[in-house]
Amino acid sequence: xxxxxxxxxxxxxxxxxxxxxxxxxxxxxxxxxxxxxxxxxxxxxxxxxxxxxxxxxxxxxxxxxxxxxxxxxxxxxxxxxxxxxxxxxxxxxxxxxxxxxxxxxxxxxxxxxxxxxxxxxxxxxxxxxxxxxxxxxxxxxxxxxxxxxxxxxxxxxxxxxxxxxxxxxxxxxxxxxxxxxxxxxxxxxxxxxxxxxxxxxxxxxxxxxxxxxxxxxxxxxxxxxxxxxxxxxxxxxxxxxxxxxxxxxxxxxxxxxxxxxxxxxxxxxxxxxxxxxxxxxxxxxxxxxxxxxxxxxxxxxxxxxxxxxxxxxxxxxxxxxxxxxxxxxxxxxxxxxxxxxxxxxxxxxxxxxxxxxx
Amino acid sequence: xxxxxxxxxxxxxxxxxxxxxxxxxxxxxxxxxxxxxxxxxxxxxxxxxxxxxxxxxxxxxxxxxxxxxxxxxxxxxxxxxxxxxxxxxxxxxxxxxxxxxxxxxxxxxxxxxxxxxxxxxxxxxxxxxxxxxxxxxxxxxxxxxxxxxxxxxxxxxxxxxxxxxxxxxxxxxxxxxxxxxxxxxxxxxxxxxxxxxxxxxxxxxxxxxxxxxxxxxxxxxxxxxxxxxxxxxxxxxxxxxxxxxxxxxxxxxxxxxxxxxxxxxxxxxxxxxxxxxxxxxxxxxxxxxxxxxxxxxxxxxxxxxxxxxxxxxxxxxxxxxxxxxxxxxxxxxxxxxxxxxxxxxxxxxxxxxxxxxx
Numbered sequence: 001x002x003x004x005x006x007x008x009x010x011x012x013x014x015x016x017x018x019x020x021x022x023x024x025x026x027x028x029x030x031x032x033x034x035x036x037x038x039x040x041x042x043x044x045x046x047x048x049x050x051x052x053x054x055x056x057x058x059x060x061x062x063x064x065x066x067x068x069x070x071x072x073x074x075x076x077x078x079x080x081x082x083x084x085x086x087x088x089x090x091x092x093x094x095x096x097x098x099x100x101x102x103x104x105x106x107x108x109x110x111x112x113x114x115x116x117x118x119x120x121x122x123x124x125x126x127x128x129x130x131x132x133x134x135x136x137x138x139x140x141x142x143x144x145x146x147x148x149x150x151x152x153x154x155x156x157x158x159x160x161x162x163x164x165x166x167x168x169x170x171x172x173x174x175x176x177x178x179x180x181x182x183x184x185x186x187x188x189x190x191x192x193x194x195x196x197x198x199x200x201x202x203x204x205x206x207x208x209x210x211x212x213x214x215x216x217x218x219x220x221x222x223x224x225x226x227x228x229x230x231x232x233x234x235x236x237x238x239x240x241x242x243x244x245x246x247x248x249x250x251x252x253x254x255x256x257x258x259x260x261x262x263x264x265x266x267x268x269x270x271x272x273x274x275x276x277x278x279x280x281x282x283x284x285x286x287x288x289x290x291x292x293x294x295x296x297x298x299x300x301x302x303x304x305x306x307x308x309x310x311x312x313x314x315x316x317x318x319x320x321x322x323x324x325x326x327x328x329x330x331x332x333x334x335x336x337x338x339x340x341x342x343x344x345x346x347x348x349x350x351x352x353x354x355x356x357x358x
Numbered sequence: 359x360x361x362x363x364x365x366x367x368x369x370x371x372x373x374x375x376x377x378x379x380x381x382x383x384x385x386x387x388x389x390x391x392x393x394x395x396x397x398x399x400x401x402x403x404x405x406x407x408x409x410x411x412x413x414x415x416x417x418x419x420x421x422x423x424x425x426x427x428x429x430x431x432x433x434x435x436x437x438x439x440x441x442x443x444x445x446x447x448x449x450x451x452x453x454x455x456x457x458x459x460x461x462x463x464x465x466x467x468x469x470x471x472x473x474x475x476x477x478x479x480x481x482x483x484x485x486x487x488x489x490x491x492x493x494x495x496x497x498x499x500x501x502x503x504x505x506x507x508x509x510x511x512x513x514x515x516x517x518x519x520x521x522x523x524x525x526x527x528x529x530x531x532x533x534x535x536x537x538x539x540x541x542x543x544x545x546x547x548x549x550x551x552x553x554x555x556x557x558x559x560x561x562x563x564x565x566x567x568x569x570x571x572x573x574x575x576x577x578x579x580x581x582x583x584x585x586x587x588x589x590x591x592x593x594x595x596x597x598x599x600x601x602x603x604x605x606x607x608x609x610x611x612x613x614x615x616x617x618x619x620x621x622x623x624x625x626x627x628x629x630x631x632x633x634x635x636x637x638x639x640x641x642x643x644x645x646x647x648x649x650x651x652x653x654x655x656x657x658x659x660x661x662x663x664x665x666x667x668x669x670x671x672x673x674x675x676x677x678x679x680x681x682x683x684x685x686x687x688x689x690x691x692x693x694x695x696x697x698x699x700x701x702x703x704x705x706x707x708x709x710x711x712x713x714x715x716x
Contacts, residue, residue, distance in 0.1 A: 018648035019578075019630070020570050022483065022622055024424065066382065080625050125380065129487075132621035140636060154588060212378050220377075230512060263490035264381055267438050272377070278498060290376035 023080055030078035031071060034089035039099050046087035048138060049114040050074075050122075053105040056094040076128045081135060113138060123210040130205040137206075167191065170198045171240045172247055197250075200243035203257045211255065215287045219323070221254045221316060222292075223282040224275070228260060234303055235280035241306040242313065251317055254282075282309070284316050286323040293323050381438055388436035389429060392447035397457050404445035406496060407472040408432075408480075411463040414452040434486045439493060471496060481568040488563040495564075525549065528556045529598045530605055555608075558601035561615045569613065573645045577681070579612045579674060580650075581640040582633070586618060592661055593638035599664040600671065609675055612640075640667070642674050644681040651681050 032042060034051060042049055052074055058064055071090070078088040091100050093108050104119065105112055111122040111131070115138060124130050158175070160166055165183055166175035178191050203211055212220070223239055226232035239254060246252050259266045259277045266277055273292045275281050280303065283294030295312055297304065304312070315321040390400060392409060400407055410432055416422055429448070436446040449458050451466050462477065463470055469480040469489070473496060482488050516533070518524055523541055524533035536549050561569055570578070581597055584590035597612060604610050617624045617635045624635055631650045633639050638661065641652030653670055655662065662670070673679040 019643055019645055020566060020623065021626060023626060027420070062385070076622075080622055083625065083629075129621045132624070133618060136621065136624065154592065208378060234512070260491060263487045263494065264434075264438055265378065266490070266494065267441065268379060268381060271441075285377055287377055 032089040047085040124206040291323040390447040405443040482564040492564045649681040
């Protein structure tokens with residue numbers, strides 16, 4: 001046994017001094033097979049219970065292997081969080097249909113987290129990294145108590161007043177103050193629900209699918225900007241300006257994607273959207289077929305100004321810039337399969353607008 | 359075949375609309391088995407060639423499985439970067455010893471990247487995410503040309519002067535200006551080498567082992583701070599102040615770890631260092647045995663001030679605060695195995711220092 005451990009150490013950690021040991025799955029099964037007999041006990045036993053609701057196990061070997069990989073993600077997550085009082089289980093959508101119904105599991109392929117009397121659906125990247133980070137966040141108290149001198153200074157800096165609830169939208173400098181007093185829990189929940197879709201939202205691994213599903217009538221305005229790259233940083237600053245100017249426009253929401261956060265998707269996006277992601281980009285994506293049009297910044301030496309970007313966004317919101325061709329195929333798009341090539345899209349109009357500075 | 363694809367889609371992507379499809383390994387072998395006959399051809403053929411230098415394939419089944427997982431990481435990386443003209447190969451330290459010697463591969467378990475006439479050693483987390491991000495960075499030109507009006511404004515904002523090379527250390531507001539003119543390539547390389555170890559450095563997945571190996575006489579001053587958490591953010595601001603005050607002290611380097619960047623290591627660190635990582639922490643870690651001592655902030659309502667932190671750091675650098683007991687075992691620590699329990703460490707001294715504000 002000692003020899004094996006040593007080998008592993010040599011193969012995988014020979015560069016590491018002590019202090020940075022990534023966990024490998026230790027082979028111990030921690031994920032429960034949930035069924036009618038054990039689900040109540042599991043719910044009672046753990047502070048958090050995470051249930052993966054899945055399709056029946058496939059008979060095909062290749063697919064079985066994929067299924068095992070999914071199980072492995074859960075097993076490793078369970079191992080890493082072993083001392084955090086979190087239970088993990090699998091619920092088969094066919095075999096355990098009754099249990100699923102009782103627990104209110106609906107979306108096959110989702111992970112449901114039971115905490116106290118609430119259910120939280122995890123709708124992010126299915127990797128141990130993302131899951132562990134998400135679950136550690138769920139364990140934390142969602143309300144941060146401001147109760148020491150340092151934090152009071154923080155609060156004052158934000159010009160927070162007594163008995164006032166301020167709502168900070170991402171990337172906004174000024175908060176919205178919740179109207180009405182005294183505020184009930186329902187008032188607050190209602191306000192947050194209404195203002196949840198931010199004018200500028202960052203795509204995050206832990207809820208990326210949720211964000212993507214929350215589209216604007218089937219489209220997203222998507223901006224790619226690498227925060228650590230000088231061009232990307234500048235472009236992001238412009239986006240923030242645009243968002244601050246338009247924070248009261250409920251129709252507008254820009255999804256900001258930092259390619260650095262999604263290395264495995266970067267080349268897929270480049271291919272799907274026919275883009276160079278080494279540069280900042282902004283465009284409109286149709287979420288049904290991933291068809292897209294992008295603001296042409298390739299010939300411009302400068303990035304667009306906030307005003308130019310707002311003009312373009314106005315064109316998008318009014319439908320003047322859209323992902324479909326302006327010819328006859330657009331009228332019956334709901335009933336037929338339309339193939340629109342990137343080349344057939346006419347974007348001379350914008351080129352003109354942004355070339356005029358030269 | 360259509361059925362299989364559909365199934366997969368249902369199981370893994372049922373939440374996704376189009377636009378966010380994570381790649382699954384497609385089963386095609388792309389990683390080469392490098393040997394004496396093919397290594398020269400491989401070097402010539404690709405813009406980048408990545409060679410994983412590994413121990414001979416183990417005979418034990420469990421270890422073989424781990425080895426296959428490592429191969430899978432490389433295969434998925436190769437698949438994702440398929441159109442980027444990057445070759446991938448494996449070099450067996452026993453079977454291909456001659457090739458390894460010719461190519462200058464030294465550290466088993468490392469990945470070597472050949473670009474033009476240079477070799478870059480990857481010394482980060484061995485995951486597809488991290489590898490893809492790292493390789494995309496390597497593909498980019500390391501020199502950013504400042505050649506348009508927008509970027510010139512940037513440059514002016516940084517008060518960059520003609521024919522001057524400025525060196526920005528991480529988290530510093532003021533640059534160091536490289537002395538002497540005209541500057542040769544060697545001057546610049548030499549200056550960067552000398553100033554490479556920053557006063558405050560962030561641990562990053564892509565070079566975490568390299569950073570960790572670059573210790574200060576066997577220890578690291580490690581600060582844990584979650585940038586997205588209010589306390590963590592405040593503590594990081596204090597750390598930056600300390601770093602700016604001490605940027606000219608070559609003895610001081612603080613490794614800042616944002617636990618959010620390393621979800622899989624968080625509970626390992628909590629266990630190894632006996633810490634609560636929901637709060638900011640700072641301490642000294644002995645990299646040989648991961649023994650550590652941490653500044654006691656648990657009884658304080660406030661975080662330490664920059665001055666208090668500097669006093670503590672002075673104690674660390676002078677050896678007054680260290681990871682070993684002050685008794686007789688310390689004198690012969692190089693020749694014997696010393697077990698120092700956390701409980702036996704006396705840190706009343708600091709408690710006094712920081713309790714004095716109450």
